[in-house]
Each structure stands twice: as C-alpha cells, then as structure tokens.
Amino acid sequence: MNSKNSTSKNQFKPDSLTESSNSELPPKVPVLSPAEWLKVNLFSNAFNSILTIISTGAILLIIRGLLSFIFNPLRQWSATATNMRLLMTQAYPEHQYVRIWVTLGFLLFLTGISLAFWRAGRSVQISQVGKRLLVVGAFISLVTLLAPFSSRATIIWLAVGLVIVGIGLLMKPANEDKTTSSMTLLSGAFLLAILSLWVIPYGHHSYISTRTPRILAEPGTVAMTTKLPWTIMFVVAVCSYFLGSFIRDKIDETRSKAILSTTWLISPLFLLFLVLRDPDFDTGHLFSTDIPIFLFFSLVGSILLLWLTRPEIGEKGRVISAVILFVGFATFLFQMLMIVRILTLVLAFFALAAPTFSGQKPARIRYTKMWIATMMILCWLITAINTPSTAKVPGDFFIGGFAITLMIFFFTMVLAFPLGVLLALARTSKFPIFRMISTTFIEFIRGVPLITILIFFSVMVPLFLPNGMDLTEIAAVTIAFVIFEAAYLAENVRGGLQSVTRGQHEAAEAVGMTNAQKTFFIVLPQALRVAIPPMVGQIIATFKETGLLAIIGIFDFLYIARSVIPGQTQYMGSTRENLLFVSLIYLVICFSMSKASQRVEKRVGLGER
Amino acid sequence: MTQNETESSVRGDRDLANAKDIIVCEGVSKWFGDFQALNNVSATIKEQEVVVVLGPSGSGKSTWIRCINRLEQHQEGRIMVDGVELSNDLRNIEKVRSEVGMVFQMFNLFPHLTVRDNISLAPIWVRKKPRSEAEEQATSLLERVGIPEQADKFPGQLSGGQQQRVAIARALAMEPKIMLFDEPTSALDPEMIKEVLDVMKELALSGMTMMVVTHEMGFAKEVADKIMFMEGGQIVETGTPEHFFTNPTEERTKLFLSQIL
Numbered sequence: 001m002n003s004k005n006s007t008s009k010n011q012f013k014p015d016s017l018t019e020s021s022n023s024e025l026p027p028k029v030p031v032l033s034p035a036e037w038l039k040v041n042l043f044s045n046a047f048n049s050i051l052t053i054i055s056t057g058a059i060l061l062i063i064r065g066l067l068s069f070i071f072n073p074l075r076q077w078s079a080t081a082t083n084m085r086l087l088m089t090q091a092y093p094e095h096q097y098v099r100i101w102v103t104l105g106f107l108l109f110l111t112g113i114s115l116a117f118w119r120a121g122r123s124v125q126i127s128q129v130g131k132r133l134l135v136v137g138a139f140i141s142l143v144t145l146l147a148p149f150s151s152r153a154t155i156i157w158l159a160v161g162l163v164i165v166g167i168g169l170l171m172k173p174a175n176e177d178k179t180t181s182s183m184t185l186l187s188g189a190f191l192l193a194i195l196s197l198w199v200i201p202y203g204h205h206s207y208i209s210t211r212t213p214r215i216l217a218e219p220g221t222v223a224m225t226t227k228l229p230w231t232i233m234f235v236v237a238v239c240s241y242f243l244g245s246f247i248r249d250k251i252d253e254t255r256s257k258a259i260l261s262t263t264w265l266i267s268p269l270f271l272l273f274l275v276l277r278d279p280d281f282d283t284g285h286l287f288s289t290d291i292p293i294f295l296f297f298s299l300v301g302s303i304l305l306l307w308l309t310r311p312e313i314g315e316k317g318r319v320i321s322a323v324i325l326f327v328g329f330a331t332f333l334f335q336m337l338m339i340v341r342i343l344t345l346v347l348a349f350f351a352l353a354a355p356t357f358s359g360q361k362p363a364r365i366r367y368t369k370m371w372i373a374t375m376m377i378l379c380w381l382i383t384a385i386n387t388p389s390t391a392k393v394p395g396d397f398f399i400g401g402f403a404i405t406l407m408i409f410f411f412t413m414v415l416a417f418p419l420g421v422l423l424a425l426a427r428t429s430k431f432p433i434f435r436m437i438s439t440t441f442i443e444f445i446r447g448v449p450l451i452t453i454l455i456f457f458s459v460m461v462p463l464f465l466p467n468g469m470d471l472t473e474i475a476a477v478t479i480a481f482v483i484f485e486a487a488y489l490a491e492n493v494r495g496g497l498q499s500v501t502r503g504q505h506e507a508a509e510a511v512g513m514t515n516a517q518k519t520f521f522i523v524l525p526q527a528l529r530v531a532i533p534p535m536v537g538q539i540i541a542t543f544k545e546t547g548l549l550a551i552i553g554i555f556d557f558l559y560i561a562r563s564v565i566p567g568q569t570q571y572m573g574s575t576r577e578n579l580l581f582v583s584l585i586y587l588v589i590c591f592s593m594s595k596a597s598q599r600v601e602k603r604v605g606l607g608e609r
Numbered sequence: 610m611t612q613n614e615t616e617s618s619v620r621g622d623r624d625l626a627n628a629k630d631i632i633v634c635e636g637v638s639k640w641f642g643d644f645q646a647l648n649n650v651s652a653t654i655k656e657q658e659v660v661v662v663l664g665p666s667g668s669g670k671s672t673w674i675r676c677i678n679r680l681e682q683h684q685e686g687r688i689m690v691d692g693v694e695l696s697n698d699l700r701n702i703e704k705v706r707s708e709v710g711m712v713f714q715m716f717n718l719f720p721h722l723t724v725r726d727n728i729s730l731a732p733i734w735v736r737k738k739p740r741s742e743a744e745e746q747a748t749s750l751l752e753r754v755g756i757p758e759q760a761d762k763f764p765g766q767l768s769g770g771q772q773q774r775v776a777i778a779r780a781l782a783m784e785p786k787i788m789l790f791d792e793p794t795s796a797l798d799p800e801m802i803k804e805v806l807d808v809m810k811e812l813a814l815s816g817m818t819m820m821v822v823t824h825e826m827g828f829a830k831e832v833a834d835k836i837m838f839m840e841g842g843q844i845v846e847t848g849t850p851e852h853f854f855t856n857p858t859e860e861r862t863k864l865f866l867s868q869i870l
Contacts (some may be wrong), residue, residue, distance in 0.1 A: 043673060111857070118859045311737040356734075357734075358736070358737060359733065359737040359738075359739075360737060360738070360739045362739060362740070363733075363739075477725040501717075503713060503715050504717060505721065506680050506711075506713065507711075507713065507717035507718070507719070508681065508715060508719075509680065510678060510706060510709075510710070510711035510780070511706070511707070511710075511730075511731035511735065511780070511782075511783055512703055512706040512707030512731060512735045512778065512783060513731060513734065513735055514735075517734050517735070520726075521730060521734065522719055526719075526720065526721050529721065601624065
C-alpha cells in the first residue's frame with residue numbers, strides 16, 4: 001500500500017519542482033564513481049586492502065584451476081554430450097520419442113499460461129540490462145584470458161565477450177523510463193540458445209562418424225536431433241503466454257487460477273501414465289469391469305454424499321460413515337479387486353468429512369462434484385497402471401535418468417505433503433492415541449538414515465508382501481521417500497501450527513466452528529504460511545536426496561552419469577565430466593526453487609499481522 | 610438485518626421484569642491449579658438485559674464470561690445458557706457457541722482472510738448459509754458498524770478501533786442471542802475507544818442481551834441495566850448504575866470506586 005502511495009506522489013512532481021518541495025523527499029544517496037566505490041568498500045584500510053588482494057588472488061586461482069580442468073583436451077565432454085538422451089530418459093524407445101516431446105510441450109504450455117495468469121516478470125530498465133551485459137561480457141573475456149585455450153578459441157571467445165560488452169555499452173546510457181519486461185529478456189535468451197542449435201552442432205565430435213555409440217542412434221548429434229523439437233517447444237511456450245494474457249482478463253481470475261493449480265497437480269499423472277507409458281487398454285475388460293465400477297461408485301457415492309451433506313442429518317450421518325469405513329477395512333479380508341477396496345475407503349473418508357462441508361444446495365452439489373472428479377481420476381489411474389505398457393525397454397521401468405528423478409521427486413512431494421500435514425495434526429491432537437502413533441512414527445523415521453529405509457523398501461518389503469500382491473521397485477522406493485519426507489515435513493508443519501496463537505483458536509471456537517472447520521479454515525492456512533521457508537528447504541533437500549537412488553541401483557540421473565556412461569567402452573574414465581554436468585543441473589534447479597519460494601513468501605505475506 | 614430501528618427502540622421500552630432468564634449461573638467455581646479463580650458465583654441475566662461486570666484485575670471477571678461460552682471449563686456448579694446446560698457434551702457446546710457472540714480484548718481477527726471473509730466464514734460453514742446471502746449480510750453489518758469501505762482489506766491494514774468493530778460484526782453475523790465483551794476497549798488507543806463504544810451502545814439500544822467486562826465507567830453508567838462488582842472470584846455487589854455509583858453498600862465496592870473515580 002505504502003509503496004503505491006509514494007510512487008503516485010512522486011509522479012506528480014516533475015524534476016524541476018523537487019527543489020521547492022525538497023522537505024517532503026528523502027535526501028538523495030550520492031552515487032559513487034567506481035574508483036570511490038572500490039575505495040569505500042574494498043580498500044578502506046590496510047587490513048581490508050590485504051583481505052581484498054588475497055581473496056581476489058584466491059578466486060582467480062580457483063577459476064583458473066576449474067577452467068583448466070574443464071578445457072583440458074583430455075576431458076571427454078563428448079561422453080556427456082553424446083549420451084544426453086541416456087542421461088535424460090535412459091532407454092526410452094527411439095520411435096516413441098515424440099511422446100517425450102509432447103509431455104514437455106504440454107508442461108511448457110501450462111507454464112506459459114500460468115506465467116501470464118500470475119503476472120510473472122517485472123519491468124527492467126534498459127540501462128540496468130546494459131550494466132548486467134557489461135559485467136557478463138567482462139567476465140567472459142576474463143575467463144577466456146585465464147583459460148588454457150588454443151589461440152583460435154581465445155580469439156573467438158574474446159570476440160564474443162567484447163561484443164557483449166559493446167552491446168552493454170550501447171544500452172547503458174538509455175533513458176531511465178525506457179524499460180522492458182523481464183519475460184522478454186528471458187525469452188530472448190532462450191531464443192538465442194535455440195537459434196544456436198541450428199548453427200553450432202553441439203555434441204558433434206569426430207569419432208561419431210567413425211564409431212557409432214551404442215545408445216545414440218542416427219543421425220547423432222544433440223543439436224541435430226533436438227533443434228526442431230526445441231524450436232517448436234519455444235513457439236508453444238511463447239504462444240501460450242500470449243494466449244494466457246489474452247484470456248486472463250476475459251474470465252473469472254480466482255476460479256481459473258484454481259483450475260490451473262489443479263491441472264499442475266494432476267497433469268503429471270496423466271502425462272506419465274497415458275502419454276509416456278502408452279498403456280495397451282483391453283477394451284473388453286474396460287467395458288465389463290472398469291467402467292461399471294466407476295459408474296457404480298460415482299452414482300451411489302453421489303446419492304449418499306448428497307444425503308449426508310444435508311445440514312440436519314446429525315448423528316445418523318456419522319454412524320453411516322463409520323459403517324462404510326468399517327466395510328472398507330473389511331474388504332481386505334476377502335478376495336476382490338483392489339480398485340473396489342480403494343474406492344470404498346475413499347468413499348468412507350468423503351462421508352466422514354461430509355458434516356464439515358455440508359450446507360445449502362450449491363455447497364452440497366460442489367461436494368458431490370468433487371467426489372465424481374476424484375472417482376474419475378482414481379479409476380482412470382488405477383486402470384492405466386494395471387494395463388501393460390507398450391513402451392518396451394530393458395529393466396523394469398519405462399523411463400530412467402533425469403525423467404525418473406523428476407518423477408520420484410514429484411510423487412514424493414505430492415504424497416508426502418498431505419501425509420506430513422496429517423502427521424503434524426495428529427501430533428498436536430487432543431487424543432493421546434493419535435499423538436502416540438504420530439510421535440512414534442516421526443521419531444522412528446527421523447532416527448533412521450534415509451539410505452537404510454531405501455534399502456529396506458527395495459530389498460525387504462517385497463519379501464513381506466502377501467501372495468499375489470506385487471510392488472515394483474520404483475513404487476517401493478517412492479513409498480520409502482514419502483514416509484521419510486513426510487516425517488520431516490510434519491515437524492516443519494508442527495512448527496507452523498504452534499505459531500498460531502491461542503486467540504485464533506478461541507475466536508474460531510467462539511463463532512461455533514467444529515474442530516475440523518477450525519483446523520481447515522483457520523489454523524492450517526496460517527500454519528502453512530509460516531512453514532513455507534523450512535518446507536522449501538526440505539523440498540530442495542528431497543530433490544537432492546533422490547541421488548541416493550543411484551546407490552540402490554535404480555537408473556536415475558546420477559547413476560547413469562556415475563556408472564553407466566563411464567562403463568561404455570569408448571568413454572572409459574569420463575566420470576568426472578558427467579558428475580560436473582549433473583551437479584550443474586542440480587544446482588540450476590535447486591537455485592530456481594529457492595528463488596521461486598522467495599517470491600511465494602513475499603506474495604503470501606500480504607495479510608500478515 | 611432486521612434490527613435497524615435503533616432510533617425508535619428506547620431502553621425504557623423493555624419489560625425487564627417479565628423477561629425470561631437467558632443465562633443462569635448457580636454456584637460456579639473454577640480453579641487454575643491451586644488458585645481459585647471463581648468462587649461460588651451465582652447470577653441470573655434476563656433477555657435484553659445489559660450487564661456490566663466491574664472489578665480490579667485478577668478478580669475473575671474475564672474467567673467468568675469465558676466460562677459462559679465454554680472457552681474455560683468450570684469445575685463446580687451449573688451454567689445454563691438459553692435452556693442448554695454447559696457440560697462436556699460437544700453438541701451442547703457447539704449449540705451454545707453459535708448463539709453466544711464473543712468479542713475479545715485482542716480482536717483475534719483471522720489475519721489470512723479479508724474483512725468480508727472474516728465475517729462471512731462462520732455463517733457459511735456453521736449456519737450453512739449460501740455464500741451470496743452471507744456476503745450480503747457481511748456488507749450490511751459493516752455498514753452497521755460504520756466501515757463498509759474496508760470490506761476487501763486484510764485485518765492487518767486496519768486500525769485497532771476498526772479491527773474491533775470488524776470483530777463485533779463477525780460476532781453479530783452469527784445472529785447471536787447474547788453478546789459477550791471481554792474488555793473490548795483495553796487494547797485500543799484512547800481516540801479509538803469512542804468509536805467502539807458507540808457501536809456497543811447502538812447494539813444495547815437495539816435490544817441485544819449483553820455482558821460486558823470493561824473499565825469504561827462512563828459506558829457502565831450510561832448503558833448498563835445492572836452492574837456486578839467482582840473481587841477475589843466472587844460477586845460482591847449487584848445493582849443498578851445509580852445504586853452502584855451513588856451509594857454502594859459494600860466496603861470493598863466503596864474502596865474500588867474511591868480508587869478509580
């Protein structure tokens with residue numbers, strides 16, 4: 001609020017008037033010249049000067065060491081470049097590769113629309129961009145001079161650096177009110193990167209023509225196989241951004257944002273199990289079993305929930321929900337389809353929550369719609385997972401590499417978050433039995449190393465399963481991650497729960513809210529807001545912990561870089577190059593997650609006390 | 610809201626002698642550990658009556674009115690609110706709470722919701738009103754407390770007096786039969802006290818049953834039907850404002866009045 005007021009005030013004061021109304025403006029901070037800046041900040045006294053000189057020398061030495069490692073002719077960077085497909089998706093079938101691009105395209109489409117709807121980006125002064133380019137160009141030139149390049153490479157890179165410096169110099173004197181959107185800059189950078197694919201044959205090395213690598217199929221280089229798809233991806237992202245900003249003002253914004261968020265949550269499931277996995281549906285089974293089960297549950301469930309959400313239902317409703325819950329657990333005693341058991345249990349939870357969300361007709365219909373939507377997603381997913389895949393690959397899962405790292409990370413977060421919230425609520429509950437179970441679980445999981453849990457789930461749990469029940473290693477490992485992260489997230493959420501004051505609880509109780517309503521509408525929103533910074537820390541840690549998959553022999557990003565590629569005869573001993581590449585990717589993703597969380601923190605801080 | 614005829618209803622119109630009892634306390638006692646906060650408190654409050662509870666700090670005033678909507682549990686005696694006895698039965702507690710509005714010293718607005726949502730949340734989910742109706746009601750309540758233009762702001766953006774008026778509107782949105790005020794002006798700057806007291810006066814004139822814990826003697830003199838003076842967890846003296854301020858009978862009351870007046 002305040003910043004808005006002050007800017008509008010300033011707009012009404014042209015520069016010529018500042019003299020007369022000087023008393024209202026804060027005194028201007030004098031701008032230092034570079035020499036003065038250096039003197040004040042780096043060479044203010046003898047001790048500081050020594051520190052500056054020593055640390056500058058150390059930084060230069062480190063950069064020089066890193067550069068001479070990277071640009072040493074002995075480095076086999078071709079190992080990383082030619083194996084890019086292996087690193088990203090392991091052995092996903094070549095002729096079905098378009099599915100990967102469709103998946104990526106859909107995600108970029110969602111990204112574009114979301115960026116438009118959430119009004120991402122800010123306006124940047126052209127002169128500021130110029131200053132940045134100056135720094136970048138100078139850095140490139142410095143690096144070129146330090147690196148052990150051949151004279152030709154030195155000249156080329158120096159030229160590049162100087163050109164960037166030149167562009168920066170051109171932009172720097174631009175007027176203060178000349179601005180551009182940071183989104184324009186970002187897409188410009190991406191455009192340059194993609195155009196370079198058409199010019200420079202990345203990943204093209206002499207021995208590709210002589211010795212065809214086993215994994216990489218014809219025609220070979222990264223640039224040649226990906227330049228067209230990446231161009232299409234870029235067009236999709238940009239077009240969807242403009243589409244998003246076009247329809248943004250025409251429809252109800254809060255509602256479409258909710259729809260977008262839900263799509264973000266659900267679409268990875270569909271992309272994974274429908275697009276990437278390409279299940280081979282059995283139409284007979286579909287019409288005889290799956291669809292009837294879906295119709296039965298959505299119809300009977302809807303009627304039941306419409307009745308249970310009547311405000312005047314009272315005690316009868318609770319008894320009926322409890323009976324359904326009992327039936328749900330009892331189904332495990334008899335031989336029947338797994339889908340029926342799961343759906344019965346879900347129905348029981350919906351019935352139990354019905355009194356909390358009961359109300360007039362619109363509220364009741366909304367609740368029933370939620371039930372039908374849940375049924376659709378669940379039935380579809382269970383059916384898709386149960387049908388065999390047409391993507392035939394060696395090993396027991398159809399993707400690997402970076403894709404499986406992302407997939408396990410996504411499932412871990414989506415499942416661990418609600419479980420963690422439940423555990424935190426149980427641990428702060430009034431009922432001793434919940435408190436005991438939750439505390440025991442959390443303390444036990446936190447007391448055991450993650451790698452132990454992972455090995456336990458990948459080796460031991462399949463042995464404990466009853467006859468006829470089957471758990472793939474990927475599923476088992478995902479469950480291991482979920483329970484581990486849930487225990488940690490629960491502690492973060494508990495911290496948030498404790499920050500909600502007693503007055504908030506009392507105010508909610510005083511207006512007659514039930515315990516569930518108080519928790520759902522008052523306590524949790526405030527607690528989760530407080531818990532964002534530690535939770536983001538936990539999420540980043542989780543992303544990095546997926547690297548442990550390499551140790552139990554799942555073909556994840558790190559495993560392929562560490563063991564698979566150096567095992568290829570032509571790339572013996574290329575471990576360090578691959579690890580450097582992998583750590584760069586991890587760094588980029590973790591850093592952007594951390595930046596995104598800072599934005600979210602700022603945004604939700606709006607209603608803060 | 611139907612209670613907008615504030616001008617026409619004058620306090621004298623009410624027939625308090627024949628009104629029915631709405632809050633009945635019989636021998637209520639409560640301990641915090643070894644400390645006895647309430648000692649055998651018995652009192653009856655009639656419908657449409659405005660009762661001001663006075664007393665030095667630590668005398669059990671707040672504890673008593675917090676017992677009336679079960680934010681604190683009493684350990685001995687009986688409390689009946691509109692014919693429902695407060696016991697451990699959760700349904701009774703929820704029923705009583707949805708008919709008793711409460712205004713807190715520290716406002717306790719929900720900081721993550723806008724003013725309008727603060728007011729309409731409980732009517733939607735507890736009273737099961739349609740959202741549109743609840744939001745209309747919120748708008749008219751905000752008009753009644755004099756801040757209709759603040760509906761879309763967050764509580765953190767309002768002054769203390771405005772926040773307390775929103776808190777009153779939030780309590781009124783449940784259409785309660787009784788309003789409890791727990792030192793509603795103690796956390797406010799002096800210049801904001803009046804705006805809150807004005808809203809409370811208007812509420813009293815409209816015929817609401819009110820129990821007010823306060824240190825505002827002017828309000829007590831002007832608006833109260835009955836003043837109860839508490840000390841050491843007991844009700845020491847009960848009477849009309851004239852009786853209380855001009856010739857109190859108890860020594861302790863006289864001492865208290867001599868210290869504050």
